Amino acid sequence: MYETxxxxxxxxxxxxxxxxxxxxxxxxxxRPLGPGPHPAIVVIHHMPGxxxxxxxxxxxxxxxGYLALSPNLYYRDGxxxxxxxxxxxxxxxxxxxxxxxxxxxxxxRVLRNHPTSNGKVAVFGTCSxxxxxxxxxxxxxxxxxxxxxxxxxxxMNEQELSVKQPVAPVDYTATLSCPVLGIFGxxxxxxxxxxxxxxxxxxxxxxxSYEFHxxxxxxxxxxxxxxxxxxxxxxxxxxxxxxxxxDRTVRI
Amino acid sequence: MCTMIATQIPITGSGxxxxxxxxxxxxxxxxxxxxxxxxxxxxxxxxxxxxLGPGARVAVELDVASARALVEAITxxxxxxxxxxxxxx
Numbered sequence: 001m002y003e004t005x006x007x008x009x010x011x012x013x014x015x016x017x018x019x020x021x022x023x024x025x026x027x028x029x030x031r032p033l034g035p036g037p038h039p040a041i042v043v044i045h046h047m048p049g050x051x052x053x054x055x056x057x058x059x060x061x062x063x064x065g066y067l068a069l070s071p072n073l074y075y076r077d078g079x080x081x082x083x084x085x086x087x088x089x090x091x092x093x094x095x096x097x098x099x100x101x102x103x104x105x106x107x108x109r110v111l112r113n114h115p116t117s118n119g120k121v122a123v124f125g126t127c128s129x130x131x132x133x134x135x136x137x138x139x140x141x142x143x144x145x146x147x148x149x150x151x152x153x154x155x156m157n158e159q160e161l162s163v164k165q166p167v168a169p170v171d172y173t174a175t176l177s178c179p180v181l182g183i184f185g186x187x188x189x190x191x192x193x194x195x196x197x198x199x200x201x202x203x204x205x206x207x208x209s210y211e212f213h214x215x216x217x218x219x220x221x222x223x224x225x226x227x228x229x230x231x232x233x234x235x236x237x238x239x240x241x242x243x244x245x246x247d248r249t250v251r252i
Numbered sequence: 253m254c255t256m257i258a259t260q261i262p263i264t265g266s267g268x269x270x271x272x273x274x275x276x277x278x279x280x281x282x283x284x285x286x287x288x289x290x291x292x293x294x295x296x297x298x299x300x301x302x303x304l305g306p307g308a309r310v311a312v313e314l315d316v317a318s319a320r321a322l323v324e325a326i327t328x329x330x331x332x333x334x335x336x337x338x339x340x341x
Contacts, residue, residue: 047254078304083287087298088306089260091280126256127285151298162256189292209306215302220292228290 006120007031010062012072014053017071020102025075027107029057030062031204036116039250040067042107044125044132047094049074049086053224061124064243065251069119071099071107073132094128096164097135104136112142115139120144120250122178124242127152131169137180138172144250146176149183149240152190152221155198179209180235181245185218185231255293258282267299267310274308288311293339295319 002008003143011032019025028050032038041061045054050072054163073095074085091093106125111121122145123159125133130151137146153160156168180203184196196214203210215222215234223238258280265276276299286294294313301308314322333339 048285078306083311084306084309086287086313087280087309088300088302090254090282090284090296091278091298091300092254094254106292141265147322153256160256168331179324 006013008063010059012059012062015108017069017077017106019071022101024077024211025072025103025106025158027071027110029067029069031067031114031116032065035114036067037118038065038067039115039246039252040069040111040114040121041110041246041250042104042121042133042136043068043124044100044104044123044129044136045070045073046125046127047086051082051086053226057124064246066246067111067114069107069111071103072150073103081118083152092250093162093164097132099168100132101136101139103207104132105140108136108140108142110187118250120252121249122147122246124149126150126223130154133171134176134237135169136174136178137178138169141177142176145181145245146180146186147181147183147245149223149238150185150188150191150193152188155191155195155202170199170202172210173206176203176206176208179245179249180211181231181241182212182239183209184212184214185220185222185234186214186216187219211241211245213238216241255282255284257284263299265299267301269308269310275301275305276310277303287311287315289315291293 010032015029017027035070042060043173058068058070072094074089123133123143124147126149128150129155133146133155154169199249218231218234219229223235260280263279266273268275278300280298282296297312299310
């Protein structure tokens with residue numbers, strides 16, 4: 001609990017990291033000052049891009065004592081406003097799953113090897129970022145926890161599969177190596193409550209550790225304070241659940 | 253959640269941004285999250301010129317009823333122009 005006579009300080013900056021195939025990509029890195037050791041988190045942005053909300057959330061994690069690194073998954077698609085770049089990616093059907101996992105692997109490497117890291121790293125994402133977080137937590141060893149905020153298309157039907165997204169992330173559940181925190185709105189259209197049920201069934205079938213919180217009167221993206229979908233009470237409770245989960249999984 | 257429902261067509265024309273006109277080469281049509289409209293999903297039209305970079309974009313986000321009305325309006329106007337002999341391809 002913060003007290004007003006306590007020293008606080010963070011630094012936040014754009015850095016370059018090695019992503020998929022060793023490609024250079026940029027990332028927003030926010031971290032507490034001081035020697036640590038600090039827990040860490042990879043913050044995976046949503047389809048609307050590497051936008052202000054994501055930079056603020058990266059800051060928020062740092063403010064709470066985490067080394068927080070948010071890779072720009074659209075780096076290869078050119079530069080401009082986050083919206084213009086995201087629109088280009090949207091038109092191309094999104095980014096390829098294997099490329100995202102490679103970029104997240106690069107972020108994980110940076111955080112585990114950082115001199116002030118405690119070596120424990122979680123991964124956070126919302127929307128498509130949560131899908132990418134789930135995929136990464138299944139395919140990369142080394143995460144201590146995953147936070148899935150309303151990740152859609154983790155459960156996919158055959159018609160939704162594509163060259164860029166060839167496998168439904170839920171089908172990798174057997175190789176998931178860390179606990180899952182799921183935050184969902186009951187009024188969401190994707191993931192619907194049925195999608196969430198299917199994901200829960202897969203986690204249960206494979207004996208994985210998970211904790212789901214389903215919020216009534218909340219739809220997709222109910223943490224986004226800049227969108228009509230924002231639901232204050234549910235969002236505040238969700239953030240409490242997230243920090244409690246991080247306390248148990250990476251702040252140890 | 254992002255639907256990934258998107259398609260691109262080549263187009264010929266011009267678009268206007270705040271800083272002036274530019275040549276359009278592609279139109280991207282998607283039904284997915286908007287950046288600004290208050291809906292969860294919208295019909296999104298991005299008139300772009302990819303060769304000029306991501307900033308060469310004229311963007312429109314429409315709710316479904318508006319998108320359908322626009323399609324009908326375009327079709328009706330083109331039909332009228334055709335009937336009037338104005339279209340000479």
